[in-house]
Amino acid sequence: MKPIHRIATFLTAALLSVGCGPEARAQDELDGILRHYETARAALANDQGAPVPAAAREIATLAGRATATGATQRDLRALREAAQRLASTSPSDLPALRRAFGEVSRRVVAIVRRTPALARRLHLFHCPMAEGYGEWVQPTEEIQNPYMGQRMLACGTPRGWE
Numbered sequence: 001m002k003p004i005h006r007i008a009t010f011l012t013a014a015l016l017s018v019g020c021g022p023e024a025r026a027q028d029e030l031d032g033i034l035r036h037y038e039t040a041r042a043a044l045a046n047d048q049g050a051p052v053p054a055a056a057r058e059i060a061t062l063a064g065r066a067t068a069t070g071a072t073q074r075d076l077r078a079l080r081e082a083a084q085r086l087a088s089t090s091p092s093d094l095p096a097l098r099r100a101f102g103e104v105s106r107r108v109v110a111i112v113r114r115t116p117a118l119a120r121r122l123h124l125f126h127c128p129m130a131e132g133y134g135e136w137v138q139p140t141e142e143i144q145n146p147y148m149g150q151r152m153l154a155c156g157t158p159r160g161w162e
Contacts, residue, residue, distance in 0.1 A: 033066070040055040041101070044097060044147070045146045052086065056087035057083070060087060063080035072114050082106070094149070095131070098146065126159050127147045143156045
């Protein structure tokens with residue numbers, strides 16, 4: 001191997017390893033949780049219960065494996081438990097799914113509040129008519145309420161992360 005190729009190989013490996021440290025892994029874990037959370041949220045906003053249990057199982061699995069410390073670790077444990085309850089809820093019972101989703105949202109909101117990088121790219125909303133916890137996060141600014149679904153899709157109030 002020519003010296004220039006060895007240097008290029010070394011630099012490539014070094015650059016790739018920067019994105020593979022504990023912080024990057026933790027970010028990837030949270031991104032995975034949020035991907036499945038968004039699947040559940042969007043399904044409920046569209047009055048579809050079928051995708052929710054599988055998304056909740058993935059959230060529970062990822063929350064159980066995620067690495068964090070302190071309050072975030074406690075929230076991840078609580079998120080795992082809430083996601084397991086959501087996963088065991090009948091997909092045909094939209095009101096029960098929405099109540100259980102609220103408890104998942106409670107933990108997701110707490111985690112995002114402690115993670116400025118996530119808060120910068122997510123929007124927080126509140127539904128005053130939700131049974132139980134009524135906040136949720138989504139990647140877009142256009143309100144798509146998972147608690148009211150299609151009958152009141154745009155119902156809600158934007159909230160700040162303060």
